[in-house]
Amino acid sequence: MWKHAIEHALGVTKANIERFGDRIPHVSVDSSRKYTTNDNTEWTSGFWPGILWLSYEYGGDRAFRDAAARTVDSFRRRLTNNVRIDHHDIGFLFSLSSKAQWIVEKDESARQLTLQAADVLMKRWREKMQILQAWGPQDDPSNGGRIIIDCLMNLPLLHWAAEQTGNERYREVASIHTEQSRRFLVRGDDSSYHTFYFDQETGDSLRGGTHQGFRDGSTWTRGQAWGIYGFALAYRYLKRPELLETAKRLAKYFAARLPEDNVVYWDFDVPQTPETKRDSSASAIAAAGMLEIAGFLGEDDPDRQLLLGTVNKSMESLVRNYSTIGEEDAEGLLNRGSYAVRLGHSPDDYTIWGDYFYLETLMRLEKGVPGYWYERQA
Numbered sequence: 001m002w003k004h005a006i007e008h009a010l011g012v013t014k015a016n017i018e019r020f021g022d023r024i025p026h027v028s029v030d031s032s033r034k035y036t037t038n039d040n041t042e043w044t045s046g047f048w049p050g051i052l053w054l055s056y057e058y059g060g061d062r063a064f065r066d067a068a069a070r071t072v073d074s075f076r077r078r079l080t081n082n083v084r085i086d087h088h089d090i091g092f093l094f095s096l097s098s099k100a101q102w103i104v105e106k107d108e109s110a111r112q113l114t115l116q117a118a119d120v121l122m123k124r125w126r127e128k129m130q131i132l133q134a135w136g137p138q139d140d141p142s143n144g145g146r147i148i149i150d151c152l153m154n155l156p157l158l159h160w161a162a163e164q165t166g167n168e169r170y171r172e173v174a175s176i177h178t179e180q181s182r183r184f185l186v187r188g189d190d191s192s193y194h195t196f197y198f199d200q201e202t203g204d205s206l207r208g209g210t211h212q213g214f215r216d217g218s219t220w221t222r223g224q225a226w227g228i229y230g231f232a233l234a235y236r237y238l239k240r241p242e243l244l245e246t247a248k249r250l251a252k253y254f255a256a257r258l259p260e261d262n263v264v265y266w267d268f269d270v271p272q273t274p275e276t277k278r279d280s281s282a283s284a285i286a287a288a289g290m291l292e293i294a295g296f297l298g299e300d301d302p303d304r305q306l307l308l309g310t311v312n313k314s315m316e317s318l319v320r321n322y323s324t325i326g327e328e329d330a331e332g333l334l335n336r337g338s339y340a341v342r343l344g345h346s347p348d349d350y351t352i353w354g355d356y357f358y359l360e361t362l363m364r365l366e367k368g369v370p371g372y373w374y375e376r377q378a
């Protein structure tokens, strides 16, 4: 089943190279089954190159490689010209574009570009609060003291830069931010806040809140998924047992709340009616994260069995019930992702990150290829 799903994904991606040209896909709107595209200006622009690198790795087709390499040129221009890089998602942007090129081909200029991107992310460090600020300029009244759970996925860029350069400061910043996230974003029942605020004057912790979730105290399913994968990656780099424990707890919370068809709604606390939107992207991200966790657990560990079973049933449902297999001219791989339901942004649509994590999970299952968050083991 995985092989068939990958081959379908590669077919769609091949057609998309022609359709998109040098434009980069983001989300669809109004369930149009057409991606909106941009000139590499969004936080999501790394996922398309990530899909292209994975597609190239699957069968060695140079058409995917050449399209992926062209996007890296575009990322070089984006960094040089400072185009919308003043946010924490610089990690997503460059991990899946230039860092992927380094991992796949050992291209030195791609490595250098990725190191420059890590330096841009470091500029978001706020000493007083001991955090990496997610959004907005320093001292911004609403976002100046704000962290978000998604940021955990951007930290592998810093860990990688520490490995590459020997400069421990990258690792230290990532490590402290991870601990702040563990303390303040993860709640006692293993659910999570999407965002958390600190006092910019004193550095004190203030309160949890949400941006894309149902309400401030709810658990936004995609946020929980970012946490599952993010803490698992933090454990890979930092090897602190409590990080694996946190990743596992978040994953078990997620696994225990799957609806009947094993693909989550957009928030765990939203009232469920026949109209409630799903977020297929959250299930795809969580599946990739659960595989990352399972890799650290012994064969007989019951948690490993639980997580692998969850991945299997979620992915089976994504392939059978949510993928675009059998749909003529579909541009996306997964239907029924949601960007921000409460805010009215693409509540039932393609999301390029959902497509990326769906393909990454398939590639992990079929080929053992884990994406571009860390160097491959020899």
Ligand code: GLY
Residues within 6 Å of the ligand: 150, 212, 222, 339
């Ligand atoms: N990182 C933003 C989102 O998940 O929508």
